[in-house]
Amino acid sequence: MSTPWSRRFAHRTRTIKSSTIRELLKLTQNPEIISLAGGLPAPELFPVQQFKDACRQVLETKATAALQYGATEGYLPLREMIANNLQRYGIEACADNVLITTGSQQALDLVAKLLINEGDCVLVEAPTYLGALQAFNVFGAEYISVPIDHDGICTDLMPEAFQGGPKFMYLLPNFQNPGGVTMSLERRRQVVRFSNQHGIPIIEDDPYGQLRYSGEHVTPLFVLDRDNVNGDDHYHFGNVIYMSTFSKLLAPGLRLGWIVAPPDVISKLVQIKQGADLHTSTFTQVVAYEVAKDGFLDEHVKRIRAVYRERRDVMLDSLERFFPPEATWTHPDGGLFLWVTLPEGMDALELFHTALENKVAFVPGASFFPDETEGARFLRLNFSNSSPERITEGIRRLGVAVKAQLRTHHLVSTGV
């Protein structure tokens, strides 16, 4: 007989399941399938030569520091560089405000460990990043969802949501994953005012902030929160924990993210991280610093923006061309994703299987909602990881599948 392990698992494991995405993506390994599903950056943009030079340089001049145990807070020059870079976005921070994490997924896990008691409610956008739901679920989080529209979270619906007593808000203001929308400045101001009024802190997740292809930069919640201090003696500043990552700027395989927060929050997060993985790989931290330190990152981000802007435009054009008029989609100013809404009555999971037969894949929307039934009509499409040619062909194939499903459901007869 073998040991009945599952009976020994902790209660919290009942809330954990493999994400639908993960299971579905296994079906998309076939290279004939054009996958618009994952959230992968374009590998052809990885700065391989810079990594080669940096590895050689690091191992010749500071191998001991790069290979030995390091501080839980992270590699000091990297933390200083991140703090400096943030200042151009108005985020005033020094190294003491910065904790390096093992990807921004760990940032979510650490923040959840810090804040969530079993049964605590988290206010999230609907849809929201499914990795955050996974990180929060394991600590017994419940959710209050607030819908988004083209200007981000619907702030007019938030007062009602606050009646549910959320512990904190988790928000993605820039080119939201999966929605692709950006929160307007007016709404950001409103969200920050709410945070102060109700004493409900904000987790501002900003993995894509630097990847803007059109429109104007919008001030981060973190900055709006600080600005308020000057205008109001009763304002409690420091309501925002900000997080970002190198995954989309350099390479996700490094697993390097960071949290920016007041020092008392960082200090408690450091204690939590000690027990979680002691520290993030010193080697990848020192190498990333070496690659980024002399301004290379700025040049590199410009290249990424140019490539992704073209891919976004190709996807938008292809959607106009190949999708039926009953479907609508967001027009993201940046990031990696756009979000398609199918007509009422259609089912994205059913479409997924038809699409696979047509050799194209996407992510059905359900995984991005705490209540998966809310997501039946939505699809997330990624434009960063495929060439313009494959995007065009992928959207053409997907359009065929959408129209076929529309006809099956007798929802429409328009289109080609």
Added chain:
Amino acid sequence: MSTPWSRRFAHRTRTIKSSTIRELLKLTQNPEIISLAGGLPAPELFPVQQFKDACRQVLETKATAALQYGATEGYLPLREMIANNLQRYGIEACADNVLITTGSQQALDLVAKLLINEGDCVLVEAPTYLGALQAFNVFGAEYISVPIDHDGICTDLMPEAFQGGPKFMYLLPNFQNPGGVTMSLERRRQVVRFSNQHGIPIIEDDPYGQLRYSGEHVTPLFVLDRDNVNGDDHYHFGNVIYMSTFSKLLAPGLRLGWIVAPPDVISKLVQIKQGADLHTSTFTQVVAYEVAKDGFLDEHVKRIRAVYRERRDVMLDSLERFFPPEATWTHPDGGLFLWVTLPEGMDALELFHTALENKVAFVPGASFFPDETEGARFLRLNFSNSSPERITEGIRRLGVAVKAQLRTHHLVSTGV
């Protein structure tokens, strides 16, 4: 006013504090101080040239795989290599039994998340690895401690401990941190029998197993558990989750550890790890595989053993020479540490401060006990991270401090 963050922290944070070691080590940064405190490997043994070659090779031939997102389970060739290497120790495993973790600290965190409900008791050796206590505390673990002697955990005291209903046992059979002792084969057999009888699984933590300098290899608990299947139809095999790390064999800065467990346990751990950090750095995994794959690791481990064996012997000789006869210490057959017992009435924390004045540092024993008051008379000494000359001089200085404290306490007048 600034936001009162600490009021928002989850209940579990009250059990988390920075380790005493961490705070004390900050006092030992002065290069004039000989530190026998940390648990660092010897940096002069890091295979820097091999890392340089591996980084170049990886970035020339498989940069995309190494820099892109990877599977949560880990890099398949690395998992296969680990499974193969384990077979020489009799551990039958294939890649499906292996999960790569972000250092073995994460292995502890994931296992804790998997198994511990708030208030669950964990049976631990006293003393035990403090990183495990940190990982378990955050999930609300309570402890049942069983003392160790020179043959490892005192199995005659375990039946009494089982009356407390522990959820699992956490054991370090080889060259235990901090005790330096190795569990005898007879006791291992007894522990595995207990595990089956009482239905209490075992976490076998083996970071140093390959670093043996004297004596004969002793069969792992994982193997003894499997062997039992053949003898007894009622035996529940698969009671043991085994974990280890590359931190002491290659370099801790990579943050690469692993868990070996039955597939249903691995599968649940993978789901938990997805939410924790998505996956361990693909770059460090691919580089470590490249360094280790063609047998280099075996040669390298032989070099480490030779160097650490000498350092252990020098430390043991120096203790004989400079320590008063009232103190006793363990004689480890491997690993990185030995454990000193001071006479009744002496206080290791007080000694720590006297020792610092004498420019030598160690770790006071309290941190290694769930009940810190049990650890007052003990010190942990590390011999891997200092040259033989510094070990001799460090133990000489420490001997002076110990004798001074003995005299202060009127406990003795022997010695020089």
